[in-house]
Every structure is written in C-alpha cells, then in structure tokens.
Amino acid sequence: MMGPSHALSGAAAWLAGSWALDAFAGYGQSPLAIAVGATVCAGGALLPDLDLSGKVTRNQGGATVARTFGVLSLFVAEVIEKISLGIYTATRLSKDPRRNNGHRTFTHTLPFAALVGWGTTALATHYGKWAVVGIIFFMAGLALRGLFDEWAERAGWVIVTLCSAAIAWFTAAALPGDRGYPMLGLAVGVGCVVHLLGDIITSAGVPILWPIPTGRRMWRMVGVPNGIAVRVGGKTETIVLRTAFTVVALLAIAAMFAPGLLHRFELDAWAGER
Numbered sequence: 001m002m003g004p005s006h007a008l009s010g011a012a013a014w015l016a017g018s019w020a021l022d023a024f025a026g027y028g029q030s031p032l033a034i035a036v037g038a039t040v041c042a043g044g045a046l047l048p049d050l051d052l053s054g055k056v057t058r059n060q061g062g063a064t065v066a067r068t069f070g071v072l073s074l075f076v077a078e079v080i081e082k083i084s085l086g087i088y089t090a091t092r093l094s095k096d097p098r099r100n101n102g103h104r105t106f107t108h109t110l111p112f113a114a115l116v117g118w119g120t121t122a123l124a125t126h127y128g129k130w131a132v133v134g135i136i137f138f139m140a141g142l143a144l145r146g147l148f149d150e151w152a153e154r155a156g157w158v159i160v161t162l163c164s165a166a167i168a169w170f171t172a173a174a175l176p177g178d179r180g181y182p183m184l185g186l187a188v189g190v191g192c193v194v195h196l197l198g199d200i201i202t203s204a205g206v207p208i209l210w211p212i213p214t215g216r217r218m219w220r221m222v223g224v225p226n227g228i229a230v231r232v233g234g235k236t237e238t239i240v241l242r243t244a245f246t247v248v249a250l251l252a253i254a255a256m257f258a259p260g261l262l263h264r265f266e267l268d269a270w271a272g273e274r
Contacts, residue, residue: 001198001230003046003064005237005245007146009198010045010191012245014038015252017190022256031257032174036136037187038249039167043139044191045198046146047116048107053078068145070157080107088219095216105219108196108206117189124181129172135184137168203229 001009018034021027029037046065053066053074066077084102092098099105106112123131141164145152152160199206205223214220223229230236 001202001237001241002233003049003146004149005242006045006049006064006195006198007042007143008242008245008249010194011038011042011143011147012249012252013045013190013194014041014187015249015256019252019255032171033183034256036171037183039143040136040139040184040187041191041194042147043142044116044188045195046142047188047192048112048195048199050077050080051084051105051107052103053081064145064149065142068141068152068157069161073157091211091218093213093216093218096219104199104204104206104221106210108199108208109210110193110196110208111211113189113192113196116192117185119185120188121182121185124184128181132181132184133168133172135188136171137164139188140164140167200224201230202232 014037015034018029018037022029049065066074081102084106085099086102088096088099088102088105120135124135141160144160144163196206196208200208200222201224203223203226205221207219208222209220210218230241
C-alpha cells in the first residue's frame with residue numbers, strides 16, 4: 001500500500017485498540033496519551049518502507065517515509081536499504097532469487113517489528129523524557145508525512161520538521177510521568193505489524209515467515225492471489241480502505257470520548273438550572 005494508507009491504518013488500529021483496552025480491560029488513558037499513541041503508531045506504520053531509498057544528493061525519490069526530513073532521512077533510508085540487502089544476501093537459500101536492492105526484505109519482517117518496538121521502549125525507559133521527546137519528534141514527522149501527504153509535499157521537509165518539533169515540545173511539556181513510555185514501543189511495533197498486514201493484501205506480499213525456511217527458501221513472499229489482491233494506488237486502496245480506516249478511527253474516538261462529554265454537558269446543564 002501507499003504511505004498515506006499505511007499511516008491511516010496505523011492510527012486507526014491504535015485508536016481501536018485503545019477503545020478496546022478501555023472498554024474491556026478498564027485501561028483508561030488521557031486524551032493526550034491516546035493522541036500520542038495514535039501519532040506514534042501512524043509513524044511506525046511507515047517505518048518498514050525505510051528500505052526504499054531514493055537519490056540522496058538530489059533529495060528525490062524514495063518512499064514516503066524516506067522523504068520526511070529531506071536529505072537526512074533519504075540518507076538513513078539508503079543505509080537501511082543496504083543493510084537489509086546485506087541481511088537478505090547473507091541468509092538467502094538456493095531458491096531465493098538474487099537481488100540488487102533491499103526493499104521488502106528485513107524491515108518487512110516480524111523480527112524487525114519486535115526489534116524496533118523493544119528498542120523504542122528500552123531507549124525511552126533508559127534515557128527518560130528526553131528520549132521520549134526525540135522519539136515523538138521522529139514519529140510525528142513520519143505521521144505528518146503519511147497522513148497529510150499532499151500538504152507535506154507542498155510544504156516541504158522544513159515545515160514538516162518544524163511541526164514535528166512543535167508536537168514534541170508540547171508533548172514534553174504536557175505528558176506527565178512515566179506511564180506512556182512503554183506504550184511508545186508498543187505503538188511503534190504495532191504500527192510495523194499493521195504495515196506488514198497492509199502489504200500482505202497486495203500481490204507482491206512480504207516475507208512474513210522469515211527467518212523460518214520453507215522449501216529451500218528463506219525469503220518467501222506471502223501475499224494474496226492477483227485476482228483478489230489490492231492494487232497499490234488503486235480505488236480499492238485509496239477510496240474503500242482509506243474510508244474504512246477513517247470510519248474506524250472516528251468511531252473509536254466517539255466511543256471513548258462522547259459519553260464523557262455528554263455526561264459533562266448534562267452536569268453543566270443541571271448546574272445551570274439550579
């Protein structure tokens with residue numbers, strides 16, 4: 001799927017999960033914590049595509065995520081693409097084809113999702129609030145680039161970076177305590193897994209089984225048949241799926257906050273009558 005669809009699916013998954021935790025497990029979160037989690041999960045849903053690099057010196061090409069912070073993020077994507085290709089080449093079996101790029105290899109696996117999720121939590125836990133600020137800055141940039149792709153393309157990476165810094169600063173000033181730190185890693189990991197599920201419904205698929213060998217192949221691409229696969233950039237993705245993700249997100253927000261707002265309105269009305 002395309003970047004905007006990945007980011008929107010990540011936000012929808014986190015909001016729906018937050019509602020489920022509140023409704024069935026009694027795990028309530030503040031509106032700010034939910035907003036931060038949804039933002040980080042939306043950004044995490046773009047992370048796997050950091051293995052699709054562009055032209056660093058020209059600030060061109062690459063996946064949506066690779067263009068977030070201009071030349072810097074393009075350079076990071078170039079490095080990750082080469083690392084992913086190296087892992088593929090080192091672990092490929094006899095039936096795995098030779099490749100000259102690392103797109104849809106290591107970063108499109110469950111071990112990668114677990115690794116970045118654990119790494120995010122460890123970083124935030126060990127270094128505290130300043131690490132949280134840095135994580136939110138980076139993930140907010142990815143989320144903005146994905147959720148508001150056309151605006152971000154027009155505004156440019158400088159504006160996106162400034163907006164990300166503003167979000168991180170506001171969060172640092174308003175998010176209390178350490179409660180949200182472990183949730184950041186979970187949000188990143190969930191976002192990566194949602195990305196994999198989104199790519200599985202395309203014909204290209206992802207190596208979701210890696211590192212389990214199957215039939216003398218380590219990097220078997222798992223996807224759906226061409227007849228029912230979602231075409232990248234097609235109407236099913238851009239209209240049907242994005243609409244569904246938006247509806248899920250809005251319903252989850254309404255389910256979490258509408259009862260409280262309605263109760264508060266009723267209390268205010270009752271106080272006014274007195």
